[in-house]
Amino acid sequence: MIRVKDLTKKFGEFTAVNNISFEVGPGEIFAFLGPNGAGKTTTIKMLTTLLQPTSGTMEIDGLDARRQANEVRKRFGIVFQDPSLDGDLTAYENMELHAVFYHVPRKIRGERTEQLLRLFDLWERRNEQVKLFSGGMKRRLEIARGLLHTPKILFLDEPTLGLDPQTRNQLWTHVKHLNQTEGVTVFLTTHYMDEADRVAQRIAIIDHGKIVAEDSPQGLKQQTGADSLEEAFLALTGSTIRDEAASSADQMRQFAKMWGNRR
């Protein structure tokens, strides 16, 4: 369903994604894990046509993600790591806009919206402007919106960031349900290893822009002789914190980032 080959993204001198290749089969739940700044979001942005890769090829459902961008966009849904709501609009209007973008037929639009807003406990506040919501509520709305149309592939970039355990549970149950009943392929990132362990069938671990391991959760644990996925993760990526002040390499990275933003 997703086929990536020799994918590289450079921001100026800095290589955020370094020559990675992987495949995700149809109906698979695939977790893409890695420390902060490893290149997960950058990879997702390239897969979702938001960013042009420096080199390499990406195939989504047999389509070239670079050349057939608009066809590819019909195939996936995404929950971004960063906010992407319109704060001046109400929750309901945000959903409505999304439904129109994704050509959800008018008849099921209202029904689906209500169902999802209820599922994520936002229905009572549907007519309030989103900028008045709490962080977690905004996050819930992002997720509800991402699930409004049923795509073939669902990209979830740290969807549970800042969510309470109840909502996290709700989300993964729903995602698994979609995967089982509709065969939706899921590509997710998270920093909660227990979540990845619970839902993912296969995991790739990326560090400094390179994939360092790729296996089932069970396989990763065996490979490293660890009891939990968290231990396996630490064994594979080391235990140094990815802090900008930590090393000169990281300082360089920070510098590259400043430049990138200033362009």
Next chain:
Amino acid sequence: MSVIYILWLRELRRYVRSRAQIVASLGQPLLYLVVLGFGMGPVFQKAGQGNYLQFVAPGVMGMTVLFSSVFSGMGLLWDRQFGFLKETLVAPVPRIQIMLGRTLGAATVAVVQGLLVVVVCVIVGFRAVHLQTVPLALLFMALIACLFSALGTAIGSTLQNMQGFQLIMSFLVMPIFFLSGALYPLNGLPKALSVLTSLDPLTYGVDGLRATLIGRQHFGVVTDGLVLAVVAALLLAIGSRLFSKIQV
């Protein structure tokens, strides 16, 4: 079609909800009208040019539409900042539709803002001379709005963040306003200034407004309309091209 409509509607919803901003944006036109209108009046009269308030009001309307449409068009920058832009860019919709929806929305907002200023003008004492050409004035307002919304979108597509905004205001939008003849008559200008004014698209907008509202023209409505339409079409094309290249 419905994508264009919903994005157009979004711009209007946002506009209606920003009441404080609506009121605030009436302040500047009012200042120009009252202070300049009455302050310059006697000199203007003595120079044999007639009533300055009558003369400057169409200029102030043009100014309002200019500022409002560039500003709304550059709303793209806010969307980039707050992240909503990503949501529109991953949507399975041709980007030209997204660009059109936004730009038409921005243009509509600018026309509404312009009409509010028309009301202010009338309150201050402005009177249109030929009532039958007033609908034509509305058309000119719409043309100005489309042209500068497209410009705003084009600029918004190329800027990465808010820092460039001030730069654009000082070195593009303000010159466009001051060179447009909104505040002074175009005849008898020094050669250099005269060339510059004739390169400024807003000049034709203001001239069109003046022609249709107070029956005083420099280039004539046909020239004005043609220039505006051609430049607007050009900027729309450039804007949608730049918009389709955005990466976030």
